[in-house]
Amino acid sequence: DSGVTQTPKHLITATGQRVTLRCSPRSGDLSVYWYQQSLDQGLQFLIQYYNGEERAKGNILERFSAQQFPDLHSELNLSSLELGDSALYFCASSAWGDEAFFGQGTRLTVV
């Protein structure tokens, strides 16, 4: 158990809809990262939050947004969903300068 909790584990939704993925980081970790893993692709970095503030952005679509709350949990919002958004979405957390610990992921299927 990495200590990082992601919910839900699976999500099936229709095109055009909006979903929210949730992540609780390891106790004490201030950094939260979101990644997307599509079929046969590596983990693509989407966005990082550090202690409530956006710190870095990767290849995140404008339809996607995230936030980190005062209790340090984070949410990734995906809107106007398309078939190509079907993927595994991972959250990871770390203390500054340390390796990241990943959650189990949310498998999103857009139909």
Add this chain to the structure above:
Amino acid sequence: DQQVKQNSPSLSVQEGRISILNCDYTNSMFDYFLWYKKYPAEGPTFLISISSIKDKNEDGRFTVFLNKSAKHLSLHIVPSQPGDSAVYFCAASAQKTSYDKVIFGPGTSLSVIP
């Protein structure tokens, strides 16, 4: 353009033998490299890392070798065990301190056959 490549999508090895997973990178600024292991229905877990000032790092059955001139690293697992069957991701970064700079490869699926 993929900056971190794992050209073998899959690998099968007999239990007890050596598993060698390869990784190539293109960015000469990368100076920190990691391997992650991922079981089905679980998130990736950190396995081992190496910084560019070294050419080898060992942790139990796992050894990572780095050849900077060839921009190549490899993960050796000796001896391989059935529990090692997983997807292995190679990753590289030009900055150790933040994972937003870490680039992951597509992964190699290792099957260790009893």
